[in-house]
Amino acid sequence: MILPTRIVEKPWGRDALPAPFVAPAGMRVGEIWFEPPPELPGLLVKYLFTSEKLSVQVHPGGADGKEECWVVVAAEPGATLGIGFDAPLSAEAMRAAAQDGSIEDLLTWHAVQPGDFFYIPAGTVHAIGPGCTLVEVQQNCDVTWRLYDYGRPRELHLDHGVAVASGEPYALGEHMRRITGGHQTLADGPAFRLDLVDGVPDAGLLYSYAAPLLVLPLAGEVLAGSEVVRPGECACAPDMASVTFAPEGRALVAAPV
Numbered sequence: 001m002i003l004p005t006r007i008v009e010k011p012w013g014r015d016a017l018p019a020p021f022v023a024p025a026g027m028r029v030g031e032i033w034f035e036p037p038p039e040l041p042g043l044l045v046k047y048l049f050t051s052e053k054l055s056v057q058v059h060p061g062g063a064d065g066k067e068e069c070w071v072v073v074a075a076e077p078g079a080t081l082g083i084g085f086d087a088p089l090s091a092e093a094m095r096a097a098a099q100d101g102s103i104e105d106l107l108t109w110h111a112v113q114p115g116d117f118f119y120i121p122a123g124t125v126h127a128i129g130p131g132c133t134l135v136e137v138q139q140n141c142d143v144t145w146r147l148y149d150y151g152r153p154r155e156l157h158l159d160h161g162v163a164v165a166s167g168e169p170y171a172l173g174e175h176m177r178r179i180t181g182g183h184q185t186l187a188d189g190p191a192f193r194l195d196l197v198d199g200v201p202d203a204g205l206l207y208s209y210a211a212p213l214l215v216l217p218l219a220g221e222v223l224a225g226s227e228v229v230r231p232g233e234c235a236c237a238p239d240m241a242s243v244t245f246a247p248e249g250r251a252l253v254a255a256p257v
Contacts, residue, residue, distance in 0.1 A: 008029070011052070015027065015028050021049075031046050039236055039238075040212055040255070045135065045252075046136050050132045051131070055147070059120075069194060072114055072117070075131060079131035080110060080112060084108050086108050091165075094167050098148045120175075135252065146161065183195065188257070192255065201245060209240035214255070215251055215253050218249075
């Protein structure tokens with residue numbers, strides 16, 4: 001089943017989107033959501049398109065929290081992601097930095113390129129810079145605590161945010177990787193599993209996805225049951241065995257754990 005989409009306008013979005021997407025006239029599109037199917041209500045996949053920095057924010061953990069990850073699909077020269085801090089930061093120092101705006105400079109800004117993958121555990125302070133096109137896979141939770149928003153007239157949530165935020169540097173070696181050739185498991189818990197399928201999956205991967213999953217082609221088409229799913233679309237399938245992958249294609253597959 002190909003999932004319906006929701007176009008979300010954002011002040012930091014774009015009025016010109018990379019193919020195959022087209023922004024409606026007069027709209028700055030920041031996100032394109034794929035509506036979670038009844039079989040997988042707790043998993044949300046979306047594309048993000050940025051022309052400005054997003055707020056410095058953090059998500060809580062637990063059953064009602066949000067673990068998320070990003071696959072960089074395209075990046076303009078100089079594109080960065082702010083994840084974690086350059087040096088350990090106490091809760092009091094974090095609050096003060098959020099209030100005076102210096103928190104932006106205390107974040108570690110990672111230069112990115114297409115094929116970069118970042119897992120963002122709950123409690124990680126983060127921000128997305130301009131010039132990024134990302135696929136985001138996350139727990140389907142809308143709890144976001146904003147710590148700093150560059151003077152935009154939106155509510156901040158310092159008490160909630162500082163209470164759940166880690167003031168530590170980002171564990172780059174543990175949570176970041178480059179997507180190269182071949183199948184790769186990008187995330188395996190605690191909330192969901194995410195794999196890159198390069199070509200036709202092997203028997204082990206079929207066994208790992210024996211229940212409903214989401215499939216999102218990046219290059220080439222896939223066949224989910226009797227439906228052709230193209231790049232820019234996302235589908236729900238009952239299991240991996242019911243999906244036919246193009247030998248020269250690439251796709252992301254995800255399921256809760």
